[in-house]
Amino acid sequence: MPLRFTKMHGIGNDFVVVDARDGGFDPRPAQVAAIADRHTGVGFDQLLSIEPSPDPSCAFYYGIWNADGSAAGQCGNGVRCVAAWLHRADAIPVDHDTRLLSPSGPVTVRVLPDGRVSVDMGEPQFSPASLPFSAEAAESYELTAGHETIMLRVVSMGNPHAVVEVDDIEDLRWNELAPLLTNHSAFPEGCNIGFVHQLDAGHVELRVHERGSGWTLACGTGACAAAAVLMRAGRLDARALVDLPGGQLQIDWAGPGHRLWMTGPAAFVFEGEIAA
Known part of the structure; x- marks a missing residue:
């Protein structure tokens, strides 16, 4: 049928x-x-x-x-x-x-x-076990993939995310690095990888390489993840806009102990x- x-x-x-x-x-x-x-x-x-x-x-x-x-x-x-x-x-x-x-x-x-x-x-979960991610709990982590060693933060939004802060989300290096990170052995079930550039205290831009789908024009949980890690670090306001290649999302999160809302x-x- x-x-x-x-x-x-x-x-x-x-x-x-x-x-x-x-x-x-x-x-x-x-x-x-x-x-x-x-x-x-x-x-x-x-x-x-x-x-x-x-x-x-x-x-x-x-x-x-x-x-x-x-x-x-x-x-x-x-x-x-x-x-x-x-x-x-x-x-x-x-x-x-x-x-x-x-x-x-x-x-x-x-x-x-x-x-x-x-x-x-829901409330973002930052423990490595929530993704899962093979590491001891920390604020950020070093991971080597290919010829690059990068700093990233991890968070689960019901699916696993790693967030990498960059100066240029269009840098061609990410096209090679992202699939390596998505399938890195440190992520036993794979991981969604977000490259985020902060524009100001209430605004970021983001690209996401999704586990199982590759680069997408937008990733809602990826926007939540990127905002959450920067909010938790005190770098981003409790209400923030996330620009993705396909459009914009609004993220609201009052911090640990509170639930995160996404609007779009x-x-x-x-x-x-x-x-x-």
Whole structure:
């Protein structure tokens, strides 16, 4: 049977969203990768399924698959698209907190009157074990990849992130270094790698090489991670803007002991079907 889907994006991070509210969606990794192919499939950074929630405190569950067919634990831009999709389907109201279940646990979303979506991304976790990352806990870490030894900070936003502060996020060196870091042996389950440049006390720019998808136009959890490490270091205001190649996100975090909120747009592109 053909698989019906909605193509969406969150500031350029693009998704295939599958309505599986009746259950029964269990794709094979090879099937997901075939749909992700931008020449012979639909093309996406992640595939999202909207399913019944096994947790009665959550309205729906959403599954996440990377473009290579591997499963993912969280996707900040993706959950905004899920919320916007559910709102368009009259399943959740505007300006009301709705609890959804992700592979990493419950997430609260709020569709704003202006069409943007705010997401409670939880409290950032900085312990190496939360990623996991093979190191003793510290503020920052040295890691050698290829011919480079760099300083990075690590944080889990429901998926693993390493954040590298740089003077120029467009430096061509990062194109070679990023895949080496993503698959570094110090990250047993791989890692999303963000290169961040601080513009001022409330504004940064960021590029992210995502585990399982490569370079993307935007990464919501990556924006949360980059902001969180700089906020924790006292370098960034509690409300900050993060510029990514695909657009801008707002991050709000009052610091340790508080939950981090991400706000940004979600856009519908087209509906379609593909041979499953």
